[in-house]
Amino acid sequence: MPLIPRVSCVLCLSLGLAACGQQEQVASDATDTSPAAITAPAAPESSSPQAIPFAIFPSQVRELAAPEVLARGETIYEGLCRACHGADMRGGDQGGPNLLRSQIVLNDQHGELIGEIIQNGRSTPGMPEMPPLQVSVQDSVAVAEYIHSVWARQSGQGGPPPGETVELNIVVGDAAAGEIFFNAQCSSCHSVAGDLADIAARIGNPENLQNSWVAGRRWGAPDPNADTSRREVRATVTLSNGQSVSGRLNRRDDFIVSLTTDAGQYRSFTLHENTDPRVTGVVIADPLQAHRDLLSVLTNEIMHDVTAYLMTLE
Amino acid sequence: MKNLLLLSVLVGIPAIGSAQGVEPADLYFPLAEEWPTYSGDYTGQRYSRLTQVTKDNVQHLTLAWTVRMNTNVRTQGNIVTVQGGEGDGNYLPPGANLKGSFLMVNGILYVTSPDHVWAMDARDGTELWHYFWHSRGGIHIGNRGPAIWNDALFFETPDNYLVSLDIHTGEENWHVQIAPLEQQYFSTMAPIVVDDHLLVGTGNDLDSPGFLQSFDPATGELQWKFFTVPQNPGDPGLDTWPNLDAARNGGGQVWVPGVFDPETRYYIFGTGNPTPGYTGVARPGDNLFTCTLMAVNVDTGEMAWYHQTSPHDTHDWDSAQTPILIDGEIDGQPRKLVSTAARNGYFFTVDRITGESVATKKYGTKSNWDLGVREDGSPIPNPQKEAIIPGALVSPIEGGVANWQPPAFNPDFGLFYTHENNGFNIVYLTDPDPRGSMGLGGKRVAIVGTDGNAFNALDYRTGEAVWRHEWPGGAPVGAGVLTTATGLVFTGDGSGNLVAFDGENGDLLWHSRIGNISNGPQTYLIDGRQYLLAAVRDTLFAFVMY
Numbered sequence A: 001m002p003l004i005p006r007v008s009c010v011l012c013l014s015l016g017l018a019a020c021g022q023q024e025q026v027a028s029d030a031t032d033t034s035p036a037a038i039t040a041p042a043a044p045e046s047s048s049p050q051a052i053p054f055a056i057f058p059s060q061v062r063e064l065a066a067p068e069v070l071a072r073g074e075t076i077y078e079g080l081c082r083a084c085h086g087a088d089m090r091g092g093d094q095g096g097p098n099l100l101r102s103q104i105v106l107n108d109q110h111g112e113l114i115g116e117i118i119q120n121g122r123s124t125p126g127m128p129e130m131p132p133l134q135v136s137v138q139d140s141v142a143v144a145e146y147i148h149s150v151w152a153r154q155s156g157q158g159g160p161p162p163g164e165t166v167e168l169n170i171v172v173g174d175a176a177a178g179e180i181f182f183n184a185q186c187s188s189c190h191s192v193a194g195d196l197a198d199i200a201a202r203i204g205n206p207e208n209l210q211n212s213w214v215a216g217r218r219w220g221a222p223d224p225n226a227d228t229s230r231r232e233v234r235a236t237v238t239l240s241n242g243q244s245v246s247g248r249l250n251r252r253d254d255f256i257v258s259l260t261t262d263a264g265q266y267r268s269f270t271l272h273e274n275t276d277p278r279v280t281g282v283v284i285a286d287p288l289q290a291h292r293d294l295l296s297v298l299t300n301e302i303m304h305d306v307t308a309y310l311m312t313l314e
Numbered sequence B: 001m002k003n004l005l006l007l008s009v010l011v012g013i014p015a016i017g018s019a020q021g022v023e024p025a026d027l028y029f030p031l032a033e034e035w036p037t038y039s040g041d042y043t044g045q046r047y048s049r050l051t052q053v054t055k056d057n058v059q060h061l062t063l064a065w066t067v068r069m070n071t072n073v074r075t076q077g078n079i080v081t082v083q084g085g086e087g088d089g090n091y092l093p094p095g096a097n098l099k100g101s102f103l104m105v106n107g108i109l110y111v112t113s114p115d116h117v118w119a120m121d122a123r124d125g126t127e128l129w130h131y132f133w134h135s136r137g138g139i140h141i142g143n144r145g146p147a148i149w150n151d152a153l154f155f156e157t158p159d160n161y162l163v164s165l166d167i168h169t170g171e172e173n174w175h176v177q178i179a180p181l182e183q184q185y186f187s188t189m190a191p192i193v194v195d196d197h198l199l200v201g202t203g204n205d206l207d208s209p210g211f212l213q214s215f216d217p218a219t220g221e222l223q224w225k226f227f228t229v230p231q232n233p234g235d236p237g238l239d240t241w242p243n244l245d246a247a248r249n250g251g252g253q254v255w256v257p258g259v260f261d262p263e264t265r266y267y268i269f270g271t272g273n274p275t276p277g278y279t280g281v282a283r284p285g286d287n288l289f290t291c292t293l294m295a296v297n298v299d300t301g302e303m304a305w306y307h308q309t310s311p312h313d314t315h316d317w318d319s320a321q322t323p324i325l326i327d328g329e330i331d332g333q334p335r336k337l338v339s340t341a342a343r344n345g346y347f348f349t350v351d352r353i354t355g356e357s358v359a360t361k362k363y364g365t366k367s368n369w370d371l372g373v374r375e376d377g378s379p380i381p382n383p384q385k386e387a388i389i390p391g392a393l394v395s396p397i398e399g400g401v402a403n404w405q406p407p408a409f410n411p412d413f414g415l416f417y418t419h420e421n422n423g424f425n426i427v428y429l430t431d432p433d434p435r436g437s438m439g440l441g442g443k444r445v446a447i448v449g450t451d452g453n454a455f456n457a458l459d460y461r462t463g464e465a466v467w468r469h470e471w472p473g474g475a476p477v478g479a480g481v482l483t484t485a486t487g488l489v490f491t492g493d494g495s496g497n498l499v500a501f502d503g504e505n506g507d508l509l510w511h512s513r514i515g516n517i518s519n520g521p522q523t524y525l526i527d528g529r530q531y532l533l534a535a536v537r538d539t540l541f542a543f544v545m546y
Helices: A009-017 A067-085 A103-107 A114-120 A137-151 A175-185 A199-203 A206-215 A289-295 A300-310 B002-011 B024-028 B244-248
Strands: A234-239 A244-252 A256-260 A266-270 A279-285 B062-068 B082-085 B103-105 B108-113 B116-121 B127-134 B147-149 B152-156 B161-166 B172-177 B192-194 B197-201 B211-215 B222-227 B259-261 B266-270 B292-297 B303-308 B324-330 B333-341 B346-351 B357-362 B370-373 B379-381 B392-394 B408-410 B415-420 B423-429 B443-450 B454-459 B465-470 B482-484 B488-492 B498-502 B508-512 B522-526 B529-536 B539-544
Touching: A067 A137, A103 A114, A103 A137, A114 A137, A175 A300, A199 A206, A206 A289, A206 A300, A206 B423, A206 B443, A234 A256, A234 A266, A244 A266, A244 A279, A266 A279, A289 B443, A300 B392, B024 B192, B082 B161, B082 B172, B103 B147, B127 B161, B147 B192, B259 B324, B259 B333, B324 B408, B333 B415, B408 B482, B415 B488, B482 B522, B488 B529
Parallel strands: B082 B127
Antiparallel strands: A234 A244, A234 A279, A244 A256, A256 A266, B062 B539, B103 B108, B108 B116, B116 B127, B147 B152, B152 B161, B161 B172, B192 B197, B197 B211, B211 B222, B259 B266, B266 B292, B292 B303, B324 B333, B333 B346, B346 B357, B370 B379, B392 B423, B408 B415, B415 B454, B423 B443, B454 B465, B482 B488, B488 B498, B498 B508, B522 B529, B529 B539
16 A cells, blocks of 8 residues: 655645755745745545655555544553653653653554563663563554653654644843943934834734844834835946946846846946956945844844844833 | 767767767866866866966857756657656656756866766767756755766765766666665765765754765775764763764755865865754853864774854754865965865864864855854854744844855965855744754744945955955855966856956956856867856756857
């Protein structure tokens, strides 16, 4: 019987999100870093071939045992295994190892490896000793199937299954210190009574707010009323005949600069060539340059202070 | 066989027996007419002795051919796809993704992409055969290229098989499993042939141990397996982990080809990051031998020396980058050296006989994660720059200042060429569990900008930039580097151009806007003409000097 991938779209996107430990440079300048090129597979009902997901491992396409088997396995796990291996199977107070990254668990199909250890125990040099447990073969298989069902929910890139949501407070800075920094470094472009009025309420979450103010572009839901012209990158090209042409920068590399004038005309200019007239100068005005310059200057502490200050703007 | 006869008629290549592959002894020669191994030769320098293309005529390079790779599995026609694999046929062939080094031998080009291999006429790009591997899965991020030993071609698959093909027909000789897919290994490395050894690495994100293996290229039989992290009580490096369980799950994958020093018989390579990647709380210590430049005797599989380039990494900054062998001079003394530009933004030169540090220098000019350099030449990580709940502002980003894309070295100038990507991200700890997270989990990352991406020519003796070219387009660059005996340097610029520099001073001499280069440019000579080959995602471009 063909494997039917059971991978949800969410899982695939998260797997694709940062590719893997072999993560490479991507020219990503977007708040959403999920690569457009990676398509999540639909769960097919037929066995016709489908596009291979970017990442797919056996544990993600495993057929899970029947609900009653999993329930039985969970009950036994809670009673006999949890103390050593932890409620989340990532290792417990009594020194049992993380089961979710265990080679035995990963290699096991339907309890043939896990069950053997439950039945006979395990002694490995340098590791805590596991005693044999008084469990029937059937029940040890149920435990194995339950472990597999938990692992099947793994996050991308080897991450553990999502646990309970923990509220983490990222607003730890000194708002007063942040205000001093803001007034010195930011207030020439931004105003807490103007463009940043109610910014904390508008962006909503402090992490998005911190990302947004450091990067100079909005995280989270886009603001339909945003004035995008404020971030427009402008270019002025001066020519050997004395003319100069200004407009919105389209593209620049070592060889070409192109812009769109305020009249809507597309212009491009060759650099490094004996053209007539010749480009004698290119001046780029990027409103976000001040944000880029900050990147090398900001300490974690100042960053947290400014975030704490901006969080007061509700 | 039917294929081959057809091909012989169509393109006039000689039938089996007359065209020879690569004898292992051929790999000891410096890079010139052919490109028979990942880096062109064993030094990793990517310094071609070809001299037809010069600073004076590089602007006359002409496009000889371009081919978008055909990934269709064909069952009739001129080319019938040879099919193999352990998968059950439920996956369609993935599109081509050319992120490796391709081999050119006897006028034939051998090209790989995950699950695909092609042979092509290097003169005009005509496809000669196509092999497709039916996959069981694995991460399909890239394939770094094939290897050739006599008449056999080898490549790795994302689902961890080492496959041997007949270079004339694409018919399979054998395949062996090199790592279990169940443990979430996936394989991308270009195998490296050294005599009767075939060196093979793998990748993994799930807290599994890294290893380098050597196989018999004739049979696929395992010769030795070297783990990069301690596996048993008493193993070297165990004292840099809190316990054996942490070490055994410590990562250190071997996923980029290394270099080979025939004099010492050392295979020298870099290892990947420790795991769990971003939550170092449960693995205090240096975590040897992750993020380490090391030498392993190719005949025994035993480690000769190591130099750790990123102790206790907590940012997924593998130090797997291909190093470069340099016969240089330090303080007036001739020295056998090896240099590497690591993903963490540090450049290292060490003695390749002993591993002793010669130079450590930060080349990532915005890298902000360290507290300086130890006496032994290893950088000191700043704990403030690990993932923390309120966010740490860190440069570089996960992709690093450099990545797998190969650097180059020009011995005429003593310059080591590498890209320098200066992205910034805020790294939030989302799983503060004292046991650490798993894999690359437990964090959330926001890329908040990039500040001055550049290309560097570093003095191998010091790591100081002799010249540095900042890209005005501002995008990070994911291209490798090639240099030549005529003083040229070829690479991509992140703005869609294949560019040529004057390697001595950084003057730009030529460009062609064919798209962002997805591998390292390569060069070869056929029928008296020098070609320049570069890949853009799924398409090859071959330029020629007439």
